[in-house]
Amino acid sequence: MSEPTRRPPSGAATLRADKTAAIAEAVLDELAEHGYGRLSMEAVAKRAGVGKSALYRRWPSKQRMVIAVVSEPTVALADPPDTGSLRGDVLAALHAVADWLTHPRFSRILPDLIAEAQRDDELRRALALRIGEPRRARMIGVLDRAVERGELPPDLDRELALDLLGGLVYWRVSARGAALEPGYFERAADMALRALDARPRRA
Amino acid sequence: MSEPTRRPPSGAATLRADKTAAIAEAVLDELAEHGYGRLSMEAVAKRAGVGKSALYRRWPSKQRMVIAVVSEPTVALADPPDTGSLRGDVLAALHAVADWLTHPRFSRILPDLIAEAQRDDELRRALALRIGEPRRARMIGVLDRAVERGELPPDLDRELALDLLGGLVYWRVSARGAALEPGYFERAADMALRALDARPRRA
Incomplete structure (x- = not known):
C-alpha cells in the first residue's frame, strides 16, 4: 500500500507540496521506529532534510502534525x-x-x-x-x-x-x-x- | 482489583517476599507511567527502595522481570x-x-x-x-x-x-x-x- 502524496493545508498555498510529502514520510518513519513518545520535531526535520521551522509552518505542535499525517492514509484505507x-x-x-x-x-x-x-x-x-x-x-x-x-x-x-x-x-x-x-x-x-x-x- | 502478593521464584528461598512484592509494585507503576520502552532498572530499584542487585537476583533482564510481574495478576484476572x-x-x-x-x-x-x-x-x-x-x-x-x-x-x-x-x-x-x-x-x-x-x- 502506498500513501498518497500529501498536500499543504488549505490556505497555505506558499507551502511546497514536495516538502510536505517529505516531512510526512519522515513522521511515519519516526513513528514506526521510535513511537509517539520518543518522536521529536528535531528528528523529523533532520530525516526530512528540512529545518524545524518548515514543520511549525505547517502544524503548531507535534500532536497536530502526527494526527494530520496519520489520519490521511488511515482514513483513506x-x-x-x-x-x-x-x-x-x-x-x-x-x-x-x-x-x-x-x-x-x-x-x-x-x-x-x-x-x-x-x-x-x-x-x-x-x-x-x-x-x-x-x-x-x-x-x-x-x-x-x-x-x-x-x-x-x-x-x-x-x-x-x-x-x-x-x-x-x-x-x-x-x-x-x-x-x-x-x-x-x-x-x-x-x-x-x-x-x-x-x-x-x-x- | 488488587494484585496478589508476589512470591519469589521457586528455588530462590533466600529472596525476601516483601522485597519482591515492593519491586513488583514499582514495576507496575513505572510501566503504567512511562511504558516498557522507557522503563529502566534504575528507576524500578529507586521506586522500590532497593538496590539494582535485588532486581537482578530475581530476574536476569528487564524483559523477564516485566513479563513475570505482569503475567501473574493478568493471568489470574x-x-x-x-x-x-x-x-x-x-x-x-x-x-x-x-x-x-x-x-x-x-x-x-x-x-x-x-x-x-x-x-x-x-x-x-x-x-x-x-x-x-x-x-x-x-x-x-x-x-x-x-x-x-x-x-x-x-x-x-x-x-x-x-x-x-x-x-x-x-x-x-x-x-x-x-x-x-x-x-x-x-x-x-x-x-x-x-x-x-x-x-x-x-x-
Missing part, C-alpha cells in the same frame, strides 16, 4: 467498496483492517498511538475525532446499505457491529501477533454475519 | 467462574476483560506492551507464551464445557471465538477510548452468542 452484498462488504472490511494492521509502518504506528492515548486524553480525543469517527462513519454507511437491502435488522447496534469488525482482526494480528491462516477471512466473515443477525437479501 | 451456562460464562468473560482494560494500571500497561511487541519479536513471543496462551487455555475450557452441554457446535472455531471475546471489549475500551454504556454487556453477550452459533442447552 477505510474507504469500503460497495460490493452489492453484506457478505462481500464485510469481507472487504476485514481485509482492509488486516491490510492496515499488517502494513509495515501502520502495524507499529496504530498500536503505539493507542498505547499513548491511554496516558494522554488530548491525543485520545484527537485520534477519535480525526481517525476513529471518519473511519466509523464510512463503515456505518456500509451497514445502512445492508439494512436498506433487508440483510440486517433495522435496530442493529451499529456501534457493537463496528467494534466487532475492527476488534476481531486487531486482537488476532496486533494483540496476539498471530497469523491469519488460510480460510481466516471466510470464517471471520461467517462469524460476523451471524453476530450481526444477517438474513438473506430480499428478492 | 482471566480465571473464569463456571456459571453453569454459556451466557453466564460469556457475560463473566466480557466483564473480566473490561475490568482488566479499565484497571487504573493495566489499562495503560497492556496497550503499551502490545505496541512494544510490534517492534520486539522476543517480547511478542514472551507475551504470547506467558500471558496470551495461559489466558486462552482457561477460556477454551469455558467453550469446551459449553460444547459438552450442547450449547455450542463441536466444530466451533475456538481461536476466532476467543478473538471475538477479547477484541470486542478491547476495541471499545482501549482502541476507541469509548464508554461502556448501560446495557452494553447484555447486548455484547447476545452478539457473541449469535457469533458462536450458540443453541439452547440440551435438557
